[in-house]
Amino acid sequence: MESEQKVRVQRERVMLESYSGISKKAGMPPGSLVHVGDFDEEDTRISVVDYSPGDLEEPVVETVEDLLKFRDKKSITWVLLEGLKNVEVTELIGRHFDIHPLVLEDILNTHQRPKFEEYDDYLYIVLKGLTVADESVANESVAPDKFEVNYEQISILVLNDFVFTFKEQKDELFLPLIQRIRNQTGKIRSLGTDYLTYAIIDSIVDQNFVLLDTMDERIDAIEEELLDDPDSCTLTSIQHLKRELIDIRRATSPQRELVAAILRSDHVLFSEKVDIYFRDVYDHVLRINESVDSYRDMLAGLLDIYVSSISNKMNEVMKLLTVFASIFIPLTFIAGIYGMNFEYMPELKWKWAYPTLWVFFVTIPIVLLIYFKKKKWL
Known part of the structure; x- marks a missing residue:
């Protein structure tokens, strides 16, 4: 009973922490652009990959105005923005590409629930990128109670010839996808923005499998510890992983609804030939949700084993x-x-x-x- 109360208190504290910073927008009118997030990247890095079946260009872009020249090209332009603290960059993109202020507000407010929204000329998608903290990856023998997960909101704007991706921090998450685009024989070069959107979502979703593999290693370590000599540190590790699993479940479970909404969409920006790829992503999301539920049951079982062992x-x-x-x-x-x-x-x-x-x-x-x-x- 005491352990259940601890988990409940931790869950409530995590929920409160997830909404910290939203008070900045109290009293402001709808569409007010204020950055609300946990990552404070001072500079916004703008990366551009412009490609067509026979051409590839990765120009250096300093300002939003430099993107306007790609409007006249018959190519697919992927714009990756990393760092959202500079609100002016997002505001200029909204102005030049006619994006609704409420969408821009959701991009900058990084406590959004994963969702899919359809507009006349563009689509808006929000997902949560989950990665294991660097120290947890570097040291596989790290204690389970040191297992930390970084949560990052990733927003995607899909236009006719443009795809904008907004990230909170600078990392190499999409580097494998960029390498695929550089490969001229790849399928992605011959398809449109809908396939690029699928590839971006697939990269984000597949990153969760890496996280779950690490979680599985930590649970195995706790299980071995339970069989050898459990102590109070074992209980701390179990409670820590249960709290992390609550956050992981809250970030990943809405992805099922999101991908299902994409499959049901009949928007002109999504063609039927990419449905098969989104169905594959849907299968991955289901596997992730099932794994998270399984790990939750396993941790509950480990907690029972700990109590029995003591x-x-x-x-x-x-x-x-x-x-x-x-x-x-x-x-x-x-x-x-x-x-x-x-x-x-x-x-x-x-x-x-x-x-x-x-x-x-x-x-x-x-x-x-x-x-x-x-x-x-x-």
Whole structure:
């Protein structure tokens, strides 16, 4: 019962932490552009990959205005923005590409639930990117209670010839996808923005498998610890992983609804030929959700095992103490009788009384130990 109360308190605290910073927008009108997030990248890095079946260009872009020249090209332009603290960059993109202010507001407010929204000329998608903290990846033997997950909101704007991706931090998450685009023989070069959108979502979703593999290693480590010698640190590790799993489930479970909404969409920006690829992503999302639920049940089982192990250890201690007490109770009884010092106790005058008493002191424990062993109490 106490452990359940701890988990409930931790869950409530995590929920409160997830909404910290939203008070910045209190009292502001809808569409007010204010960055709300946990990552404070001062500079926004703009990366551009412009490609067509026979051409590839990765120009250096300093300002949003530099993107306007790609409007006249018959190619697919992927714009990757990393770092959202500079609100002006997002505002300029919205102005030049006619994006609704409420969408821009959701991009900058990084506590959004994963979702899919359709507009006349573009689509808006929000996902959560989950990665294991660097120290957890670098050291596989790190204690389970040091297992940390980074949560990052990734927003995607899909236009006719443009795809904008907004990330909170700078990393190499999409580097494998960029390498695929550089490969001229790849399928992605011959398809449109819908396939590029699929590839981006697939990269984000597949990153969760890496996270779950790491989670599986931590759970195995806890399980081995439970079988060897569980202690209070084991309980701390289980509670920490349960709290992380609550966050992981809240970030990944809406992805099923998101991908299902994409499959149901009949928007002109999504063609039917990419449905098969999104169905594959949907299968991955289902596997991730099932794995998260399985790990939640496993941690609940490990918690039960921990309680049972501690109870068994306590029972062994109590059994040993009870055996010692059972042995010394008759000895104490005999010593108590002959310690009363009554004058007319006949045994006090016997010549062999003292040796006889020691014979009883030795014989009684031996007989009791044999009896306990026969009863399988030892």
